[in-house]
Amino acid sequence: MPLLQAQALSRSFGSTRALADFNFSIERGEIVALMGANGAGKSTFVKIISGVLPADSGSVTFKGQAFAPATPAEASAAGVVTVHQSTDLVGIPGLTVGDALLLNRFVDRKQPFFASRGRVRREAQAMLREAGFDLPVDRDFAELSAAERQLVAIARGLADKAELLILDEPTASLSATESRRLYAALLDLKKRGIAILYISHRTADLEALADRVAVLRGGRLVESFARPVNFDLAIETMIGRPLVSARPDARGGAGDPVFELSGARLLPGSHPFDLTLHRGEVVAITGVLGVGKSRLLSAIFGNVAVAEGEMRLAGRAYAPSSPREAVDAGVAMAGEDRHRSSLMPAGWPGESIVATISLPHLHRWYPTGFIQPRREREKAETAIRRLGIRPSGPNTSVWTLSGGNQQKVVLARWEAEPCKLLLLDEPFQGVDVGARHDIITAIRSRNDRATLIATSDPEEALEVADRVLTMDHHTIVQSSRHGDSLVSRHDDGSLTGRHDSRENSSREHA
Template sequence: MDAATAHTPAPVLELAGIHKQFAGIPVLRDVQLRLYPGEIHALMGQNGAGKSTLIKVLTGVIKPSGGQMQLGGEPVWPDSPLAAQRLGISTVYQEVNLCPNLSVAENIFAGRYPRCGIAQGFRIDWAQMHQRSRELVERIGLSIDVTRLLSDYPVAVQQLVAIARALSIEARVLILDEPTSSLDDDEVQKLFEVLRRLRGEGLSIVFVTHFLNQVYAVSDRITVLRNGSWVGEWPVKDLGPQALIAAMLGRDLAAQAAQTSPPPPANASDTALLQTEGLGQTGQLQPLDLQIRAGEVVGLAGLLGAGRTELARLLFGLEQPDRGMLRIDGKAVSFSNPMDAIRQGLALCPEERKTDGIVAELSVRENIALALQARMGVGKFLSRAEQTAIADRYVQLLGIKTASVDTPIGLLSGGNQQKAILARWMAIEPRLLILDEPTRGIDVAAKQEIMEQILRLAQAGMAVLFISSEMSEVVRVSHRIVVLRDRRKVGELPAGSTEDAVYELIAAEQHA
């Protein structure tokens, strides 16, 4: 019998009708959550669904605009993280929020060091702190020296130390926010063993993750949020992977209509322009094989956290793989930085346009000329007239709406900023263009124009790796679709595949 069927009638924690607004804009609408003693409860939803905001409400970081919260049947409203901890609500975040320069024991009891009596001047009772720390780490299955610096241990152990700290305050509710994002498979399994042990002791755990297989490996029940609203609550056995994805996205996958195919590649080569053989990075991407040919658009599909951006960063030299091989035109290459990738004819439009794409204070002209100027190297400069000629050309070609090429790019709309970033890379005439979420946050008309431009580039012979959370966009422009799940490749689909087919592959059970 699982924890979901064995729970007592009364939840240990219950949220009802939770509302939250920022500057009059609702970010949580009538959200509810029930957490029972001795269960692991998965909180699921796409990026922007409201999970982080709800956790901030739970932990007293922000005050809700309305709703009720009960802990052990009693109304409570923690007004700070410290107040939440005193109530027995503790959180372990994705990034370990501990002090690497302190010992394990000091981290576990930071701010709450046990003290000796008056005769000893209220000094820290090191013996007691070390003994209690040993008991806590043993409780979660760790055999480590608690007197050593936290930095002496790997991230997986530090994550467990953070859990030991949460237990040291006699937590009734433990919230784990993406705790496995930096762990490899073996470390994840060790963490799950700890969670199952704590569940058996009666601890209630909220588990936030983007990894579907982990939800079904360790959770008892699932609550889904979408666009700040509560969608539903299910026992894990009653909500399969495909139904979970449908709940997160708000779509009936079985009813997806067939999508039209992109035009066939006009100049596709039989030889791969770019090829990876078991390319991967520990903790970020499982070994992956990929081929991209000139003149074709390869779509990269997967839910948030599937490893799409991680692959893009490896291909462009922003991160270095620790396994596998990358080939350009059949020749093994290694990129130590993006300039190496640019010299081989690669370009990347990054996911975060505001922080990694545009330089807001510079003009449209200067932003478009950036990559070409960088490729020319130190001591060689594009004249203002040359920059203006290049910018004018692409403003006209892509329909960038700006009063002048000398307008600061930060004043443009999101769609026009995205077009300017695309222009930047088109100006260096790359052989392979990697587009990471090129249509995010822009209006429908701008999306349409960018999609059409992608197909035109492919028809002209450019290879394109297209990454998007909008599955309709992926199936529309892709000649092949590479599907990722949980940071590994799970299959490929041909042109003309439906959204339904992609989601089915994402949701498919893994086989040994």
């Protein structure tokens, strides 16, 4: 008997049918990957079995009994635990990592209200050891990176004694080393008889873990692939068309220099490097977590200062003291975590597509303070057509969109006005193959700017960029152009050349 079985499950949102007679099952000790384009019904199914949404029709059984949890807490108590991609609710500023790990226990009153700091520390460390993660339990949660917050969420989920663990894009913010550590923890859970429903767009995750890949399209289960999985065929099944590389051939040459960074040290004591970006060029920076990719983009955008070095934009000295100065100078940026850096909270003014796109441009579009709704709407509609965003209209809340469409809206914000330099930090995080194709096409179709992308995934870097730079210890250590035979993938997921050129590559090639 399957641990969990769904039969003829359906759910609609107005005229949109998210699930249509969906059938699915998972056994104890089985890892099943759920693949599907954004909007295929994955999230709806997960919300039904985790107690967030009721189904319109159909049935679910868990351990042979009817299963229709009314709340996530009820689902968790039954043994179905979900770890979501967004970690906003995992912890808050002022809580330590240990507090965040034990938060559920305090809420459920399974932990004494006046537990000593030493007890919290010991129990949190035990949870981290079980998950295989190394995090400082006394650090403030607000100081954690996106990847570290994800590790806290996963460790907490593993500690809830789940019989079915649901993971939604768990490696989206993780380095290759952290991903392998997670794989080991999940495979150990599998040996202990725990079933794992794994949602990911990364084939590396699925190759490492999945016993079976279930493919959704249009709210239905259209195919199931047993290990070893033909991922090209699985992706074609998912998107409903032959798989064609999203990345066009590299362009013959770049235009004039747009951005120049000379003698840069991101941190005191780090090795200096130079960087030049040209008009019409797409450059990707890769490397393991914490090597300085995001810090470099933040320095260019005026969020932090470089420890040393000079910047020039379009031939002129450039030293923004704030993001607004950067935007006014012609530099745009989409941050790593769109939920925290680019989208207004649900229920707030400004959560619509049109307001999200126009927000950073308001002071220039409407210097008198009088907003022109028609102009805003026209800009949004143009971006919707250009990027293939699929909402019901420009006034749709961004929070009703799939992850891929949300990311398209974030990119559309900077397509609404020309810029000299576009900075994108992990732009494909939580984005399916079809949406990634649309985003890459939009990025590479512009020849009037330079684009700099930070990504922890070397495959993404090679797919989108004309030139790939590798960072290590806050400096550029390698540069390769698209099509070079020198690029190789290391065990830690980083890209370097087959010939060690650390001494001169940053100045000769960057």
